[in-house]
Amino acid sequence: MKIAWIGVGRMGYPMVVRLLKSGQAITVWNRTPQKAAPLAELGAAIAKGWEDLADADLMFTMLATGKEIEEVYFGPGGLMADGSRPPPKIVIVCSTIGEDDSRRLRQRLGERGVEYLAAPVSGNPKCVAAGKLSSVVSGPKGAFEKARPLLEAIAARGVSYVGEGELALVCKIAHNVFLSAVIENLIEVTLLAQKAGASRHAFLHFMNNSVLGSIFTQYKSPALVNLDFTATFTPALLRKDVDLGLEMARKAGVPMPVTAAIREVLQAHFGVASRRPDAAVYLEKDFATLIETQALMAGMTLASENVNVPSGLEG
Secondary structure (H helix, E strand, O other): OOEEEEOOOOOHHHHHHHHHHOOOOEEEEOOOHHHHHHHHHHOOEEOOOHHHOOOOOEEEEOOOOHHHHHHHHHOOOOOOOOOOOOOOOEEEEOOOOOHHHHHHHHHHHHOOOOEEEEOOEEOOHHHHHHOOOEEEEEOOHHHHHHHHHHHHHHOOOEEEEEEOOOHHHHHHHHHHHHHHHHHHHHHHHHHHHHHHOOOHHHHHHHHHHOOOOOHHHHHHHHHHHHOOOOOOOOHHHHHHHHHHHHHHHHHHOOOOHHHHHHHHHHHHHHHHHOOOOOHHHHOOOOHHHHHHHHHHHOOOOOOOOOOOOOOOOOO
C-alpha cells in the first residue's frame, strides 16, 4: 500500500517513527519541511509537493484542529482543492477535533469518493515511544480493517473500533474530559498532602501504587514533583476539549457539573498566567502548570523537589 502522512508535530513525529520501525514505507508532508527532514534518515520519503501524496491508499493526518485539516485538504492550494490529483482512498485523522468538524470533513471527503476514519489517540509522545499509546476509531468498518495493522503499529496498547460516524470523537472527548478531572483532583490532593507535611514525591508514590494509580498519574508525577513543564499537552488544548465535552453534553441533555467546575478552574489558570511577564511562553507549557495556580490559591509557593521520579515510560 502507498502510505502518506500529513503533520509531524509533537505527536505526529514519534507516530511516524513507530510506523517506520514497523517496516512501513511512508511519504511525509509537513508545513515546515525542516521538521520532517530528520525522518528521511529513518527511511521516510519527504514530500516536496502534493503530487508526491496523490492516490495514497492510506493517508494519516495529525494536525491540531479541524480548521487546519480542512485548510490542508480543501483550502486554496490544498491537496484536493482543484481536483487535479487523484485523491487518497482512505483518510485517517488521528487528532481530536469536534464532532461537527469531523462530520463536515467526512461529508466533503465522501463527495470525492474518499473513505474517512476518525482515529484519535490517547497518550503523549513518550507513550508512543514506549508502546503505550491507544486509539479509538469510527467510520466504515471495511476501511478500518484495511487500516487496522498500521493503527495497531502506532497504538500498541490497543485500538478500539466503536462504530460508524463520529463515535470515536465522542469517546475521545469524553476521555479528555475525564483527564481534566483526574489532573485537577490529583493536583488538589497532592497540595493537600504537601500542606499537611508530606512531600509531593512520597504522596504520589503512594497514589501510583494504589488502586487509583494509572499510566496517566504515573507519567504526570515527574512534572508535579520537579515542576518540569515541558509541553506534552497545553492548557489551551485541554480547555478546548473540555469546551467540546460541555457542548456535547448540552446537546445530549447530560448534566456535567464537575466538568463545568473544572472549566472555571482552567479559566482561572489563564487569568493568573496572563499576569506573568512571560505569559505567552508560560501558556505554551504543559497543562501540569495548573499546580502552580492551585498552589497560589492555597497560599503555597512551590519548588522542585529534585527527586528522580519514574514516569513508567522509561525505555
